[in-house]
Amino acid sequence: MSDSQKVTAGEPLRVALLGCGVVGSSVARLLTEHADDLAARVGRPLELVGIAVRRAGRDRSDLPVDPALFTTDAESLVTRADIVVEVIGGIEPARGLIEKAMAHGASVVSANKALLAEAGPSLYASAAEHGVDLYYEAAVAGAIPILRPIRESLAGDDVRKVLGIVNGTTNYVLDKMDTTGQGFAEAVEQAQALGYAEADPTADVEGFDAAAKAAILASLAFHTRVSSDQVYREGITEVSAADVQAAREMDCVVKLLAICERTEVADADGVLTPGVSVRVHPAMIPRSHPLGGVRDAFNAVFVEADAAGELMFYGKGAGGDPTASAVLGDVVAVARHRVGGGRGPGESAYADLPVLGMGQALTRYHISLAVADRPGVLAQVATAFAAHDVSIETVRQKVVVDEEGGETRASLVVVTHTAPDAALSATVEALAALDTVHEVTSVMRVEGS
Template sequence: MSESQNVEQQPLRVALLGCGVVGSSVATMLTQHADDLAARVGRPLELVGIAVRRPGRDRSELPVDPGLFTTDADSLVARADIVIEVIGGIEPARSLIESAMKHGASVVSANKALLAEAGPSLYAAAAAHGVDLYYEAAVAGAIPILRPIRESLAGDDVRKVLGIVNGTTNYVLDKMDTTGQGFAEAVEQAQALGYAEADPTADVEGFDAAAKAAILASLAFHTRVSSDQVYREGITEVTAADVQAAREMDCVVKLLAICERTETVDEAGVASPGVSVRVHPAMIPRSHPLGSVREAFNAVFVEADAAGQLMFYGKGAGGDPTASAVLGDVVAVARHRVGGGRGPGESAYADLPVLDMGKALTRYHISLDVEDRPGVLAQVATSFAEHGVSIETVRQQIVGSVDEAESRANLIVVTHTAPDAALAATVEALSALDTVREVTSVMRVEGA
């Protein structure tokens, strides 16, 4: 056998960092589908080690050699051709990935928090050492969304990415809508089914979705966006009344990650491009493709100039779905090592400014508890006009006592699109009116 033929038969050494829910599925699929993966790559993939924190833990259910488990992650990454990182968090994940690249290994990661915080430095390290950095599983589990944006739409201009990228919050909001459950009750059910952690803060407060939004925006708009630049609101303040109000508009409440390329106009009338990236609950029409996304599923809606509207839908979390995305990346980077070359690196040439939330263009649904007497509606309308916000619809319902002196009304206003700062200032002005007893609900409206 010639030397070149011998090299072609040598397996590519794969190191796995982490053996939790996702890592266990990755290890199982690497082992059970070894022949198919070898045929797809052109060379065998050999799992040479699995770094874990607790080596004594019973993992007998996994179809792997127990001798592969190690606590010495540093030496493991130094002898691998491909490193799979599924331990999460910032450290030691970042140091291990940088070490792997320094030793010539390509990296596949599912770590959204790390990519959102340190993506540019990791891309730079990958370029410096001539290796790949892939992370399809970091945003929407099994759903292929990053590669279509980064590669399939590379010849197009993406204008907007609108997504449900957190299954926990979608499950909670879906149950509030379909069963009438309150927020706390729906969270408890999500925890009982394993959709939510014992501490669901990262999900329900929008941190998880914000990290994913940063990654999506960075790829879609060729601009570096970090998670701390993403405006974030969670779903903890969403009430049954908000969900009912959405239903009356034939809408549903979803936690949305919204990334869009937009333009701002300065006082001189000069327009300049920018990127708006935000995560918050919003009403969206049930007729919109995202409006029908149920349970713990994820979906991402993309609008591009030439391609038009595209929808990506599927399971956004879980061991096997996420492992599917991880192994798809493993096959891609392995093929590059076999055939030579690298995949796409960071594309940040556009370098667009990331706009603050006040400049984002959106719509509001506002519910007001007001006195029922002549002139109130005129006062309310004047507050909107003074802040340059146009009213789309107004609906009034009389509530309270039949005694005219105590009678009050529930006033529901839906606006046209306006800068968020103008809308927020309008709400503040409404709160100061002596005829407004309370601003009972404020929620953004998207997708209409």
């Protein structure tokens, strides 16, 4: 940080706020209501010098701030601040405003997961070029402190795996499907009524939100650049009541999981090469697992590290005040740097590990089949698994009668041992092609055991 960027004794630090939605409103309110405490913690007052909004005429009398602070001129606002807080979301104009703020010497605190997942490296580079901080704890899991522990507290350790429930909307929907027997559509409607889901819940239920967060977590945990388009993604729209019931029969629960792990894959010559697997998809997880008991719209992240072992981070993953708590924690951190000098950690991408495709990820499958009830069927099924080097862990069979045709059929449930996802997927295709298999009724991955 240059001498011109240090704050003289007693001089307030100017804070500009970009966005005044649910999170922005909470940030503005907490900055105002806790002004004295924040000043004591930082060593200087924090002065809110402007709030950039899209429509200046909107009634915001419920906020304890001077109405004169609201402006539609975000471009000008970021040039007269020491710290810029960005909570508008999206890629543009957020990226341009952040870059302009940094060019004018401002440190930046952001809650923008989509932007960090897409343009994190360029923003880190801009922060380094201009000698300022870039903090974004609120971009993942709301109030839960997870990014700073990975980036700083575990900097001396080797993180092996990050397994998380990082989207409150999908966790609420799946939890209600499990505990009340609601269908997917009904559970989504209830989540919308309670404010947990947007009117258009696509970003949540299709896994886009979780994929962006997974990219950020993997980048920090494995010192490797991972973008959201490198994250394998499946949403929860295809999760059925039958899937939830099947999980219950295994003493499991269905969760949308963000899974980031460092692994090794063998090439054609058997040489092991390290890589990073990053994926988001629904999976069965044992109820006894720490993530299995995460209810409602809460988030949780489970971290496995070589020296530290297993760590669990749990709390509110969304909402105005919880997210604002994470934002203000970052504001205090960067403000202290500006008062005392120095900067927080920048990008760490030295490992530069390859990001592996989903086919190379190691997982397990739960497969439900409707098959003919006659001798030799199980042998055919077992042969299909063996042909793809997939080992079977358990098999359950139940005989059912087709009431319309009077035909006797069997329901076959197979749980595999761990195998590459490509081999498991190919096995499912082979099973579907068998003349003794009437239908592959359900396929779901199994994690956490």
